[in-house]
Amino acid sequence: MPFSEFYQKYFPFWEKLTDDDREYLCQHSSVVRFEKEQSVHTSAECSGLYIVRSGRLRLYMLSEEGKEVTLYRLSPGDICMLSASCVLKSITFDVYVDAEVPSDCYMISGLAFSTISERVMEVKNYALEIAVQRFSDVMWVLQQIVFMSMDKRLAIFLLDEVTANGTDTVSMTHEQISRHLGTAREVITRMLKHFASEGWVEVSRKGIKILDKNKLRDIAC
């Protein structure tokens, strides 16, 4: 599909642009494919905007010691705005973006988008609005970390994973889960052992199979 056809449906501001501006954005667009676990964006560089067409991207923070915390995921139809720091100048923190599974994206150069957004207020508005929506996602993470016990967070994580993947098994190592939740591997292993001893999950080399979804939901709520 040519970009213009897609953008016309996707961007609420498209009709406010001149033909020249539209062409300019399309000329600075490309199709990018990321393999599983490939890095999409690191730190404060202005990589550009990514619209997820298929697959799934993960945004996370990374500490100097290599500790990670997942902020949110992007599914097909979602747009990644925080990877275009030149568009949102008041965003002063660094985020990292990886592909969780093989993912196809449309990419618009950050500089090109920024040029248009400085001139057309509707475009600026759109970018800010997207960022503010993500603010709410991050507040949810903060709330979880500060106010929730780890068993609750793990239950929510497992339920979210199986829902997102449409399976009953989370195919991740304890190490991977602990990175998502920003804790130590030992904490996850201990917690999963407890979940398994209660018969709520089954832990094997293939991953964590959910046996009692209702019980996990109870813990999550």
Add this chain to the structure above:
Amino acid sequence: MPFSEFYQKYFPFWEKLTDDDREYLCQHSSVVRFEKEQSVHTSAECSGLYIVRSGRLRLYMLSEEGKEVTLYRLSPGDICMLSASCVLKSITFDVYVDAEVPSDCYMISGLAFSTISERVMEVKNYALEIAVQRFSDVMWVLQQIVFMSMDKRLAIFLLDEVTANGTDTVSMTHEQISRHLGTAREVITRMLKHFASEGWVEVSRKGIKILDKNKLRDIAC
């Protein structure tokens, strides 16, 4: 000072408004005084926008169990936008705002501001831009909580407090500090005992006196 004179200097969008819109905003403005520790805004109600004229406001999250985490403070000249949830519809989380010291504010009705912001894109843009700036503050808090050890967080907190108040003593109880940092009182007491035994602070009934600012800065960095 009449509101219009102040707003003209304060709001970058003021010159874009019609005379009617300006008058409308001024008519829906008021001067509000908050006593120390008085609540300014609770939860998701649309209280309105507050511009701090004197004093200091504190924004925080509150769990169901009454646990708090400070997100950021507002000083004279700062504007509180998250208390006007009707202006920023994509903000879906609840914040609480208290006056930390006696504070004078200008308040604009959330509904009035929202009405104008729906019509004048520059106003909407201003509100979103302020919210996105605060996003960066909150990310800093999240980073501190997830990646920093408590001694580092406590050192930063004590240094920020004495800088904000222009004194060398933090006049707060361990309980109050623990609420700011979202941890248990015992953790703060233990940490302060350690700081005191090293000669970096002096703990008395009056509060925590900073004896070795440089050492605290070392821990903070």
